[in-house]
Amino acid sequence: MPEAPERKQASLEKKIEAKVEEKIEKDVEKKVEQKIEKQAEKRIEQKVEKKFGKEISEIKAELEAEKEFIAKSPISIHVDSYDFIFDDFDPRPFSQRALSDDFLREAKKFALEVKPGVLELNFLIHESIRKQEIEATIKKRLHEHFRKSLAESKKEHDWIVKKGSIMVLAGFAMTLGAAAIGYYFGEASFLFVLIFVILEPAGWFTFWTGLDQLFYEARKTRPNLEFYAQMSKAEINFQSY
Secondary structure (H helix, E strand, O other): OOOHHHHHHHHHHHHHHHHHHHHHHHHHHHHHHHHHHHHHHHHHHHHHHHHHHHHHHHHHHHHHHHHHHHHHOOEEEEOOOHHHHEOOOOOOOOOOOOEOHHHHHHHHHHHHHOOOOOOEEEEEEOHHHOOHHHHHHHHHHHHHHHHHHHHHHHHHHHHHHHHHHHHHHHHHHHHHHHHHHHHHOOOOOHHHHHHHHHHHHHHHHHHHHHHHHHHHHHHHOHHHHHHHHHHHOOEEEEEEO
């Protein structure tokens, strides 16, 4: 009977050893499978590179050239064709076509990421489709568009500021008039009471609406104004890859 615990311990040790051996075998099998997979992937890559080595090298070279160009340029936009810059639904020639909303959105996004000042806008386009005459026309068209948009944005901004200033002055004058009527005439007659009741809220409303125009609405136009001011002076270039 005293040998019973020893037999139990031996049996338990065998079970533990079996589990450990099983775990080790699984780990070894997993590592072997991973090694075989890596070797297979490497052989496949070598076969593909051997078969399409030239094409892969050319693609890698193009990608590296594109990355290098983008890194050097303040604003770089990759375009598959000149049509990307213009509206797809506008059939007119490049000298008259409207600019694409996608292009303007991308340009504005990039412009916000660079420091204020004169920008350099670079279009990265494949060498096989480049045409100097078209690029000269596009540069001229872009500068015309940005200058025109700058003038319109400035006009809008100035009008909001002017309107806000007039409303502030008018509101202040109405409030002052209401205060004068209340001070000098009080409730002398129904007419003066009516004028006071109309002028006081109208003055406050006009005054605060004018301030809203000056400090909030005018501020909303600043991003467009700054963007078009930058782009109207931007140096536009086309580069091959």
